[in-house]
Amino acid sequence: GENVEQHPSTLSVQEGDSAVIKCTYSDSASNYFPWYKQELGKGPQLIIDIRSNVGEKKDQRIAVTLNKTAKHFSLHITETQPEDSAVYFCAARPGAGTALIFGKGTTLSVSS
């Protein structure tokens, strides 16, 4: 079955710096890759997603890139702010079905 690896597990940056989180997946049939942000005590919230027919997607300070050949995708956050501090999860949807397979998460800390 699908397996998603996420790195790093923790990431500390200074306010204003960029942050990059990387994920790899194993199932070449996976076709949908969302990113979720989870704040303490809350459920995960979708921040951006990308489909397999697209190589890059941006939404203000957030961007996601996908390399299907290498089977990896990355989240890029520019001009980080303290409110970006949270746990971020990547996920992949295998070709069959609707269920998502999640990475283990990255704890991002942005210090001012």
Added chain:
Amino acid sequence: DAGITQSPRHKVTETGTPVTLRCHQTENHRYMYWYRQDPGHGLRLIHYSYGVKDTDKGEVSDGYSVSRSKTEDFLLTLESATSSQTSVYFCAISDPRQGGETQYFGPGTRLLVL
């Protein structure tokens, strides 16, 4: 979390007792999911439903059962709770007809099994 509620939000129970968690949605989404979240494991799928009375197992389904008698409610039951089922449980919903592939998560239920 809009449109998705989970109850209870916190529960402490003893080993061997049955526990039922409820997920309620007001979005009329077809698909509903139960995940558990544990440190070092991320989110793992327990069971999911693709319609009323239609359910299927996820990767960590042992010890859990589910039921969906109405579109809006998805119940997760631990028939005989064990300490290994101490976790935070999240419900999620999606509908290809409405939100596409996006899964929306509820606020979670924190379960402690003593």
